[in-house]
Amino acid sequence: MMKRDKKEDDNGGLNPFSYLEKTSVLQEGRRFNETPINPRTCCHILTKILYLLNQGEHIGTTEATETFFAMTKLFQSKDVTLRRLVYLGIKEMANIAEDVIIVTSSLTKDMTGKEDQFRGPAIRALCRITDTTMLQSIERYMKQAIVDKVHAVSSAALTSSLHLARQSPDVVKRWVNEAQEAVNSDNIMVQYHALGLLFHIRKNDKLAVTKLVSKFSRHSLKSPYAYCLLIRIACKLLEEEGAGSDSPMFEFLESCLRHKSEMVIYEAAHAIVNMKHTTAKELAPAVSVLQLFCSSPKPTLRFAAVRTLNKVSMKHPAAVTACNLDLENMITDVNRSIATLAITTLLKTGSESSVDRLMKQISSFMSEISDEFKIVVVQAIRSLCLKFPRKHSVMMNFLSSMLRDEGGFEYKKAIVDTIIGIIEENQEAKEAGLAHLCEFIEDCEHTVLATRILHLLGREGPRTPQPNKYIRFIYNRVILENAAVRAAAVSALAKFGAHCEDLLPSIVVLLQRSELDTDDEVRDRATFYLNILRQKQKALNSAYILNGLQVSIVGLERALHQYTLEPSETPFDLKTVPLAVQPTQEMKTAAVAGEIAAPKATEKIAASRQDIYAEQLSRVPELANVGPLFKSSNLPIELTESETEYNVRCVKHTFPHHIVFQYDCINTLNDQVLENVTVQMESADGFEVVRYIPAPKLPYDQPGTCYTLVSLPDDPTAVTGTFSCTLKFLVKDCDPNTGETDEEGYEDEYVLEDVEIVVADHVQRVMKPNFGASWEEVGAENELEDTYALSSMKTLEEAVKNVIQFMGMQPCERSDKVPEGKSSHTLYLGGVYRGGHDVLVRSKLALTENGVTMQITVRSTDSSAAEVIARAVG
Amino acid sequence: MGFSKLASWLGLKKKEAQIIVVGLDNSGKTTILNRLKPDNEQRHDIVPTIGFTVEQFQTKSLKFTAFDMSGQGRYRNLWEAYYQDCNGIVFVIDSCDRLRLAVAKDELDLLLENEHIRNRRIPILFFANKMDKRDAMSSVKCSAVLGLEEIRDKPWHICASNALTGEGLDEGLSWFADQVKEVINSKRK
């Protein structure tokens, strides 16, 4: 924001409108009332009004209406420029002035009049001011205009119809014949717009759309734009159907690769490479047309081609290697955007040996490219580091020099994200990375980045060989920065104090200074941390400084709110608050695939799936007495085959002494209504069904939910079991057309797949940022140790994956990553057992001739929890 | 500029006048204005006006720009937005619509009381339209019901008309043109 203002100042001398003032411009608008009209003056005033509106200037209803009325007087002028500005003015004010429909007759007169220059714009303006009730009265004119022989008029009518279709789909649907006729136009724009409207009218009818595509893909369209649209429609159909290269739609796409228009060829290639499930064979022809474009004399084509190849190289690097030679030639392209994309593509497809050379190339013109392309480079570096971990020092140096350069927030954020990503992936890069980040925060204008880095320093710094070297950087922030950064710096300092005994005295001195800070939050944090640090107890340090709060923020808010609504003598119990759900590995990989866009999603505090379940369950009165929700199972389990009569999916919700099975059911028979629907459950493992909460009614295709409440066995270590399940309901036949339902029904049932309760259902994953501290904190009181031979496991990775899955716990300290070429590994897992008991697992794995042996040590604040976990793998 | 002034002084260029055409809906305003245009510019599909339109036509001595207002109830409050700058008013009455003549009178009274009309000597032409219809009231009768004799500070004139054939329009308009010219000239001085 600051930057833009500055720029505008610089250009101030050039833009004659930069100092316009709203009130005085609107005042000038009164001159529209003068007779005779002076077109030149009025044009100038209208332009100013339009400029202000487009700058986002807010104009109140009264002012806008007054100006609008004055503007209507201009309809008496025949000056073409002025009148066209009036049409623009009407469109801009359509939503802010009142009674804009008063220009309806004037506009219909213009759209049917003799002056072609007025007709198109009048149609566009008319469609902006017309609502569904008024639309009937202009319908006749719209139909005529769609098939008008003047192309501009026809196009205007077609595009306006598309806009109208949003608010009045039913009226616009009636214009399908006119749209059909317009598709046959020999004007390329009219044909394109007509196809667009036709598609829009039919888009909810899949069969009709399929017909549309097959019809127009045979009868050749004249307009390349229409072709491009058809390609997009075909693509959408292909995706929806999950069809492969044997589909006629795909044949059509391939045939477009041989079209004479470059635009169409590109569109087809782009479509093919972007399809979700393309094989190397399907990709090949598309990649080869892109390859041809790479040597085109037109920069736009080269740009389009290389940009697309760059994208392809993320998913299918092998398919792009065929273009390496062409890409090499583009490295020196005078257009730096093309060069950047070429190099970053090569970085993804090339071998480790070419990395240094390419990086050197790119740094030679880094200063010439825009932020957007710099981000492309950063992304390439990130994926390189994943691919060639050994190259991290080259990359780190490159990144740190980029950090020192000028650049906007998004760019800096991409770099910081990447450095943090590298540190987390690669232990060896840690110290260098932290050093670069320390240097960066010395002069960082972005609070968000500074706090993020401080948080990272607090977590990683204390465990490096020389923690003391970070203190200075962090303390500088306490002296120099704004309150949010100071608060983050205080938290970071406290972590050093909690983890490094030798630093504690000096940290206490530093924190004491912050007790006098002007900001409440900074002061509060300093006071809180000082009090804990002075206790000198490892358990306290771990629980309140190093490992922090593990609850879900949304859940905490709700629990506190609830507590204030029902005042009670007993203090608020943090254990009743649901824990924060850790993202699973799949979610993380999905995030990496989404690259830069992904972190945004995790930044804000959103209600997690579990928070939403908790909210839903709390509204079921029959479940009021089961206590706070501890955990909901991850993905719903399908209990029916796909495409059967009934669809049932199960989610398990764990409570302190109960499990609630939630069944989401869909009835796919349109001639039946189900009533009183329950899922009956039976088990031989000591679990008891307490009650069934039926879904009262399941009409065709409308989801409904029923619940089964099961109590856990008395023996605290009996926690797993299998249930056989049957869907029970009352069927009433009904007429699919009228929806009329029989009075009488009959009982019926439907057998579902079995459901299991496993150890993981009783454990919530919890990340312990400082595992060692937590290990000390929980202590050896309930420690259990055991050794297993996992003979079916062939690699350490496989063993790690399975152990995590069985126990349902969170890998800490990145110990889920087994370094390459090692024959032993230690896995650290953190979690909370049902009832709120901390559980920690240290599992030493060693590769032997007959599989993997595992020595497991479990610590917990509860003895039966430790027992259950220790036996989970057995 | 010099030329146009000279031209008008020589009577070479027509003076321009802005007028407003009002009256209840369905009275025939748009049909009348359409009839006044040259044959090749006339339209055959006349629909109720929504809001207003601007029409142009000429007499021997004047070039008229007419704001053809909608007579529907919800748009009548629009009329006054165009009073301020007009040089004359045409008020059209459906001479068969006995029932709503009282409504027409109310609207006329409101018009006459408007701050931009009240103190101006602005000519008003009344058309007692649809005279061709069998149950049409005479212009005298209309005049009486509307109480036109009460208007003393403005030149006014009423004539019966048939907008479909054009009968009566020229008569009314020639009176109107003279009056409007007078107003414009007096303004100049």
Ligand SMILES: Nc1nc2c(ncn2[C@@H]2O[C@H](COP(=O)(O)OP(=O)(O)OP(=O)(O)O)[C@@H](O)[C@H]2O)c(=O)[nH]1
């Ligand atoms: N018989 C007959 N019919 C007429 C005459 N003048 C107008 N009409 C008809 O009366 C109807 C209404 O005419 P319009 O010109 O639309 O009336 P208007 O005053 O413009 O109405 P709004 O725009 O709604 O205020 C049309 O069907 C005309 O054909 C006339 O002199 N005689």
Ligand SMILES: [Mg+2]
């Ligand atoms: Mg009309």
